[in-house]
Each structure stands twice: as structure tokens, then as C-alpha cells.
Amino acid sequence: MSAITAPTSDGANATGVDSNAVANGPLTPAFSPLYQQIKVLILQSLQSREWKPSSAIPSEMELANRYKVSQGTVRKAIDELASENLLVRRQGKGTFVATHAERQVQYRFLKLVPDSGDANSEGPAQRRIVDCRRSRAQADVARGLAIRTGDAVLQVRRVLSFASIATILEDLWLPATPFKGLTAERLTDYDGPMYALFETEFGVRMVRAEEKIRAVLPDTEQCVLLNTPPNTPLLSVERIAYTYNDAPMEMRRGLYLTDKHYYRNALN
Amino acid sequence: MSAITAPTSDGANATGVDSNAVANGPLTPAFSPLYQQIKVLILQSLQSREWKPSSAIPSEMELANRYKVSQGTVRKAIDELASENLLVRRQGKGTFVATHAERQVQYRFLKLVPDSGDANSEGPAQRRIVDCRRSRAQADVARGLAIRTGDAVLQVRRVLSFASIATILEDLWLPATPFKGLTAERLTDYDGPMYALFETEFGVRMVRAEEKIRAVLPDTEQCVLLNTPPNTPLLSVERIAYTYNDAPMEMRRGLYLTDKHYYRNALN
DNA sequence: CAGTGGTCTAGACCACTGG
């Protein structure tokens, strides 16, 4: 059966599978299994916000009927999306669109943890927005955001403190169009992860990110903002965060004070 | 059917599944699916080196017969082990025990890449063993390796260079017993990743690792070894690597020069 | 061509959630 083309009228194919039903030339240079095609369809419904963050998607049986495939095939598609953190399965309840707002996976992308252990002993970070303004993308920012040099961007600078100690200085660049209307006040007033605000206010869900980490020394302005002597080595963490189509939607440069914290990474 | 207890003689259970066959009291406080039990059995064969790195394990059908479960159940167990990088599936050929010796996933745990992009433009690192000697574990090393302070350890110091530029200074600590017989010469002579040598020479396969990353300034000795001026900020990467039972088998402290390289991390 | 992993189906039953 085909998930994309109209169902074949051939009953003889009931148990078989189109060897290569869709979007391939007659030479079928690339074979794509059915569940991958289903995955793409589900992905499209996520992108189009037919199903929104934190809400439930249709049950596996419903989707199987909708796409005219077996439950097992839908299941495998959902399995992969769940392992990519796009969906969350909850037994007995349903399958939900992942969000940065849930308590459990909040700050999924922040890998800085206190020396004392990873517990939430420090509680949430205090956040201070230093600056939020419109500007034009420099070459490096433009490259990171896949836009043109000089295109309009929003630029945010903020300081995060743990236990009243300034620990992170962050500069963010966002493409101006999707984030139109973002202001320092909105950032300040919002209580929760910034990526959760992006979801609810701008319909932009960050799906994955890449970081480049270096050791650097701060300049004088950075020293002031972090309340740190010069010659204090800092972690420079440059992040590019992506939405659904691998479209970059944020560039961020963080300076981490690592005398009482460290960047934790698991290697699998 | 049970994978661990003797097969039940009850044919009526052919399509059903033991709701909780094994290792649980009558109250079954923790339910463990069959494929998880199979996973444990496969894991045991890996630990006991019944199947060795780079060799093939029995086919899915063979394992299904051996464990008296269906192929699909074996399949799910293998799927998980493959996603944990313990096994590697190769269509048409078989399923193989993962190893650090294969070209493709060599240096899986080394996240430092050149600015120019991640290509192998630099070729392999030049390695120089500075020191390799027996000593006694300090408190921090002992904690990391889950041994007692003062227990015998092997201590290695080496410098890695890329394009003839010293870039990484590493100190390693290994528990003396499993690595008995390791010498500087063996390290120097071996051509390939250190973890591959550990597999072939000592039967120790590293399965996962955790890293704590900080920014630091080098002391004078470190400056000399890295041929670096003082006040050069460096990445401090402290790693603990684990074998099969989550047993720590190596502690490593690396200093990375990050002016021409960066530590790359993918956030999912 | 045989043997391996990879996909798909259909159907049964289990575990968990909430009304």
C-alpha cells in the first residue's frame, strides 16, 4: 500500500509492499521504506502546526487508517521521531508533540552543571536582559543563520546568575522576520525557558543544536558584565539552533564561568 | 515463552507471552519485557567475550532459536544494542560486535575538530608518549575509577599534534590489574586508536564515556609540553570511560589548545 | 543462489491512564 499515492486497487498486494512507491524514478536510485515516508508526513503536520507543542497527535490506529498502512508501520515512524525528541510517548495517554516548556526536559540544551552534582540544588537561574535591539547581520552571523549579510536580525544580550553569581554571558542573534515583536520586556516578563517562549509566541520550535566550544579570555566589557577579573579563562560556547527543516533559527555565543560549574557531555 | 527459565511445556501459551516470567517476585514490582531480557543475555555474551569485537554474532534466526523467542523479539533487542553502539548491523552480512578499530567510527570519543571543517584534512594525529609508569591512585583518581585511594594504577602522559603543532596534552590513569603489561613501547609502537589497543591486548572494550569540560590556564610544565605561552586559555576535558557494566576503566585529563580547533558537540 | 538483515502486515494480548 502506498502512503502517498492513491491506494492501489490491486487486492493482490494486500500483504506485500510497494517496493518503491513514491518519488523515485523508474530506476529507483534511492529506496525509501514506507515508515520513512510516514515519518515525513508526520513531520509535515508538525511543521505546519496542525499538531502543536504539548498537544496530543492522533492515536496510532487513527494514523494507520489515515495513511492506509498498518499500525506497526506508524509505530516505527513514531519511534524514530520520539528518539529524535520531536514526539513524546506516554503509555495509556497518547503521543504528544514535544515542547521546551515541560519541567522534565527543560533546559535540554544547557549542559552547564554545578560542581556539587547535577541536582537542581541551585534552583533556576536568575536572568537579566542587558540589551535587546534590532541590527544587521555581520558576515559570521549571516552564515550561521543562513541569511544574507546585512539582513535584519534581533540581537539580545543577557546574563545568567546561579546563586546570585553571574555565570553566563550570552549574545543571541535571531532572524528578524519570524521573531517580529520580540522585546526586552517580553523576555524579562516571561517566566520559563526562552525556547518555550519561542514556541508559544512565535511558533518556532527548536529541534536540535550544534555547539562549538573553545577556551578564551574575556575582554574588559565582558569582565564587567560577568564581574570577573581579567585573565579568567572562560568557556566560549557558540551554538546554532535549528527548527524542523534543519533551518537555523538562532545563533548564540555564550561565555561560561567554569570555576564552580562545568560543561557536562555524555559520549555514546 | 521464557528466555531464561526452561521452556514451558504449555503449547497453549504459543501466541501469548509470559506476563512476567523471570526474576520477579509474585508481586512483580518491576515488569521487564522479553526483549530486555534477551538484551541482557546478549550483553552477557559480549562481556564474557563469547563474541569478540569485530566478529559476527549469530544470525537473528539462530538467536531466536537459542533463546526460544521470535525473530522480532531478538530484533528489537539487537536494535537497542546497535543504537548504543555495542553492535553494528550490516545488511546482507550479519551483526557484528562493535570495535574502536574500524576506520569509520575511529576516534568516536574525540570531539576536537579543526576550524577548517571536520574533514580529515589534517590526517591522523602524531602521538608522543611522554611518560608511562606505575603509581598509586590519588583520591580523585580513585573516586573516578571506583577503586581505593592508594591502589595501583598505570599513569600515562602523552602529547598529540596536528600538522606538527602540539595541540593536546593528556594524562591517563588506568587500573593496574586489567592493564598489566602495558608499557610506553607498546603504546608507541601500536598504530591505531588507544581504545583499539585496549580491546585487542587487554580485552577491555570502552562502551561509553562522560566528560567534564572547563576553561583553565596551564601551569609552566604544561606550557612547555604544549609549546605555548602562559596565559593561553585551554580546554580542560576530564573523561571517565566505562566498559560493559558501567565499570569505569579509564580516567583521562586532557588539555586542548583551541585556537585552531574547537570541541564540537551535537545537542539533540 | 542461499543467507543475512530490513520492511510490512495482521492479530493477539499486556500495561497503563483516566473517567
Place this chain on the structure above:
DNA sequence: CAGTGGTCTAGACCACTGC
């Protein structure tokens, strides 16, 4: 209790590898 995801089976066929 009905509805959801989770597990398990049996059997068919496809894609890939190597002899």
C-alpha cells in the same frame, strides 16, 4: 471500563552481500 501505547508472534516478501 474503554482507549492508549507496549510487547510478542508468525509469516511474507524485499534489499543486499558474497559465493
